[in-house]
Amino acid sequence: MKSLTLPLQPQDVLDLRVGDPVGLSGVMITARDAAHKWMVETFLQKTRPPQGDDQACYEALKPILRGGAIYHCGPVVAGLDSLDYRFVAAGPTTSTREEPYQAEVMAHFQARAVIGKGGMGQHTLAACQTVPFIYLHAIGGAAALIARTVTRVLSVYKLEFGVPEAMWVVEVKDFPAVVTMDAHGSSLHSEVEARSMEALARLIDLEPRTPKSA
């Protein structure tokens, strides 16, 4: 297992290849559907003016995201009443929903890692090479186990999105994941999809179709 410490440098990312197991330590941010939509509309495309504490949140997030990691995760959090937040269960959510946003978000913030499950598409894979960054796959559903690697909840932004969709700033130690999309154009997800398409075509006697992520 390769140990990685956040923030990451471009060279850290370039040294990784599909299949490498990694243990991630440092500060990362959870962000999923509502958070990506908010970031892109308010600060990248600017189709929606900043409101309330938007600008303050953005300024606070920028230094954490520079070289940092975005975790597609909607945790179960205890201590909501006492504000003594604790992650109880924190596995990854499906990443493909962020495909329309991810490449631009990573380029804008110069973030170096996305963590989720299920992989992402060609647009994100291309951006992995240019930004550069990597896609890390955590074990879907292994929520109790992964929550144990969250040593502290440092702060939370946009709690009005709801507990699952807020942006939680957490410190992790040896967070387990595997590189499934690297900065050299390789995607384990594309490979598995292409191979399984051939197997499907054999099983139901069809012409293989073009994989959907191509």
Added chain:
Amino acid sequence: MQNLTEHFVELIRRTSTDLPADVEEALRAARERETPGSPARRALDAILENVELARRTATPICQDTGTPLFFIHHPAGWSTRQLREHIRGAVAEATARSYLRPNAVDSLSGRNSGNNLGDPSFPTLHFEETEGEALTADLILKGGGCENVGAQYALPHSGLRAGRDLEGVRRVVLDAVHQAQGQGCAPGVLGVAIGGDRGSSYLASKEVLLRRLDDTHPEPELAALESRLTEQANQLGIGPMGFGGETTVLGTKLTHRHRLPASFFVSVSYMCWANRRRRMTILHDQVSYG
């Protein structure tokens, strides 16, 4: 009628934190089939460790505690209105105790209610009156990742050359598994309904997920198709988490419903490996959990 709120909280706690034994056994068997040192095997090792940890510490197996789907069978004379109140109270309490993540989001405003209570259809409750004196409450917690990869096909399907017969069913089910790749948290369980209308078909495909993984369909033709579908889904090589490997599906459960002459739906509900289902039985004052 006695207040059953605390019993329902306990049902939710067990469902969320303690994976059924047959599912855990199937995961252990799947682990043995994967190549030592492969990402697939490491994923199953982490999954099994997580299952044990969640049980020991009474924390949710998966952070996505899903849509709570209740199937209640009650004797004559019970009030479904009161049962609904008890269940909704239990869902809010289980959320406060972190057995459930607040998951009810208003689709127009985007606001999360914070307690898992939404309109009357969230949580989802199905009531049916039965013979006898026992009340049974089955609960499924179905996460969003696996819900998103469910699929419904209208046969005939020319692209897949699927006609209105069991061979057509086989073709579309394998297509659904291929489309899902690892996104539904493979290795999953397939709940498949043949027939019905669009709504009843999907409901049946979820209700059939209440069956144990190690049972066999009473109709030999469907029993044979269930095992064939599991075997062939695994030949796709998608594997745990979509990392590639031997086990993509832990089991397949089929059911069938009458349909209109014009319609032949096949509905596939994909259930993630965190196949959280539990039954509570109440007979007089005795409460037991299966």
